[in-house]
Amino acid sequence: MIHRFFFLLYLLSFSLNAQNNAIAAGEKLTFTATYNMSGILTDIAEVTMETNSVKTAKATLLRLKCTAATYSKWDNFFKIRDLYESYVSPTTLTPYLYKRDINEGNYYKFMKYTFSHKNNTVKSQLKKKNDYEENKDIAINSGTIDIVTALYKVRLFDYKNMPVGTSKSLTVIFDRAEFKGQITYLGKETISTAIGNKTCYKIAIGSSETDVLKGKNSNFLWLTADKNKIPVYGKFKIPVGNGELKITSATGLKH
Amino acid sequence: MKNILTILAIIASVLAVILAVLPLSNLAIIPSIIALVCGLIAFYLSKKTGEVKKIIQFTFLLTIIALAITTYKSLYNTNEVTNTETLENKEIKSEEEAIEELNELDIDDIEIEDINIEE
Numbered sequence: 001m002i003h004r005f006f007f008l009l010y011l012l013s014f015s016l017n018a019q020n021n022a023i024a025a026g027e028k029l030t031f032t033a034t035y036n037m038s039g040i041l042t043d044i045a046e047v048t049m050e051t052n053s054v055k056t057a058k059a060t061l062l063r064l065k066c067t068a069a070t071y072s073k074w075d076n077f078f079k080i081r082d083l084y085e086s087y088v089s090p091t092t093l094t095p096y097l098y099k100r101d102i103n104e105g106n107y108y109k110f111m112k113y114t115f116s117h118k119n120n121t122v123k124s125q126l127k128k129k130n131d132y133e134e135n136k137d138i139a140i141n142s143g144t145i146d147i148v149t150a151l152y153k154v155r156l157f158d159y160k161n162m163p164v165g166t167s168k169s170l171t172v173i174f175d176r177a178e179f180k181g182q183i184t185y186l187g188k189e190t191i192s193t194a195i196g197n198k199t200c201y202k203i204a205i206g207s208s209e210t211d212v213l214k215g216k217n218s219n220f221l222w223l224t225a226d227k228n229k230i231p232v233y234g235k236f237k238i239p240v241g242n243g244e245l246k247i248t249s250a251t252g253l254k255h
Numbered sequence: 256m257k258n259i260l261t262i263l264a265i266i267a268s269v270l271a272v273i274l275a276v277l278p279l280s281n282l283a284i285i286p287s288i289i290a291l292v293c294g295l296i297a298f299y300l301s302k303k304t305g306e307v308k309k310i311i312q313f314t315f316l317l318t319i320i321a322l323a324i325t326t327y328k329s330l331y332n333t334n335e336v337t338n339t340e341t342l343e344n345k346e347i348k349s350e351e352e353a354i355e356e357l358n359e360l361d362i363d364d365i366e367i368e369d370i371n372i373e374e
Contacts, residue, residue, distance in 0.1 A: 032334070037282060037285075038285065040281045040282055040284060040285065041281065042278070042279050042280075042281050042282065043334050045336075046334075046336045054350065054353070054354060054357075055354075056354055056357040056358050057358040058357075058358070058360075061357065063350065063353075065346065067342060067346070069336045069339060069342060070336075071278075071334045071335060071336055072335055072336065072337040072338070073278040073332065073334075074278050075337070075338060077277070077278060079338075081339070081341065081342045083342060083345055083346060083349065085349060085350075085353070087353055087357060096357060096360065097353055097356060097357055097360075099349060099353065101345060101349065114356065114360070
């Protein structure tokens, strides 16, 4: 389920270079990932999305960090401790370094991308258990971004002036391959969340990889219809039942 | 018919107990309802013929146990994330390593201005 959630995030990218007017350093969003079967909800994991500024010798970057950790009741059965990071330009959210460190049960995988936007290449490093390491250079299209950046970049889009039904195609790099996805703006909806009733922009997420996400309109994301455009609710299809992502707290918002 | 319902009730009640003790305890409600319905019909049919098998009453007992565990867990168990020290340490270490790597990147690649970010 966690994989699916993050895969949804891969698809949420735009090739446009929108200016960041929604995301500030110090923002922390906490979610509960839930499995929903016939209306019976089971909480699985806590997902957090955090930002902080990182000063390097040459610039100040924005660190986008996502973590997923199963609740303690699951730890004896299937323990997940995932860390996803992206170091991006604070103005355009252009990624420079991406890291994915996943610990799921006995499975471990580390992936690192170093972006070279000048050459349109990504230097990747893959690590697995037993000191397995693989380095590979990948050619990418201009504007290709990683999944964490995609999740944040979707918030920069101007939904306010976007006609309902507008679709945008997107390019995201995941597992050293580029994917084209599509998002569709479905209009405004008011939903009840743990941080109050929120008027939201509802977007549908689809993929050119039909096997991965089941159908075009099976996966939805709700972003608050304010200047912060934070994701408050997500719904995605899994083979039996639905996966849901519900916000539990939001701090350090820009507006 | 009666036998089929009895078997269904047994299977569903056992499944309900198994689910109830697992973290997926909320899902135990579904087999519990199935066990109750099948058990009640089997009980009614058995009563009509004059002999009520003990196994049907046993399925009721199992279902009640499953529902009691599920209710207790949903009322008193809170969701919390523990054992995050390793993850937290990894986050700190990862940031330190990332800064070193970003320092080594060609300056031409980082075509951004050094701006102040709101904290």
